[in-house]
Amino acid sequence: MSDVSSACGKILQRWLMASYAYYIEDVSLLADTQYDADAKLLLKYWDDFEHVHKHLVTRGDLEAGTLFRLSMKDYPLLVVGGAKYWITQLSCKPDLP
Numbered sequence: 001m002s003d004v005s006s007a008c009g010k011i012l013q014r015w016l017m018a019s020y021a022y023y024i025e026d027v028s029l030l031a032d033t034q035y036d037a038d039a040k041l042l043l044k045y046w047d048d049f050e051h052v053h054k055h056l057v058t059r060g061d062l063e064a065g066t067l068f069r070l071s072m073k074d075y076p077l078l079v080v081g082g083a084k085y086w087i088t089q090l091s092c093k094p095d096l097p
Contacts, residue, residue, distance in 0.1 A: 008049035011038050016053055017083040019067035020075045027087050039065045053079065 015038045018030045030038070043062040053076055061067055075083075 002048070004045055005049040008042060008045050009051045012042055012049075012051045012054060012057065013079070013082070014038065015042065016056065016067070016075070016079045017086060019070065020079055020083040021087055023068055023070070024072050024075070025083070025087060027090075029083070029086055029090070036065050039063075 014030070015035070018028075018035055018038075021027045021029045022035075039062045042057070043059060046059060046062070056070065056074065056076075057067065061069070
């Protein structure tokens with residue numbers, strides 16, 4: 001597996017988890033600028049990587065910078081579980097002054 005393929009696979013997984021959290025759980029896990037940058041990077045390297053959940057995302061989704069079209073039932077359990085874990089980890093951190 002190439003470095004590009006590995007990095008894009010991780011970014012796609014993060015993008016899916018962040019999308020689930022935002023559109024389903026109403027929790028923002030990534031800054032808008034990071035979410036948009038991830039979409040642009042994935043679009044740029046779309047033909048250079050494979051991922052088990054790549055079929056959930058289209059070029060159009062990446063161009064629009066959204067996965068609003070997916071419903072809760074469309075997200076795989078692995079993505080849902082990862083997003084929920086990420087949410088709980090953020091909620092455990094104390095607010096810093």
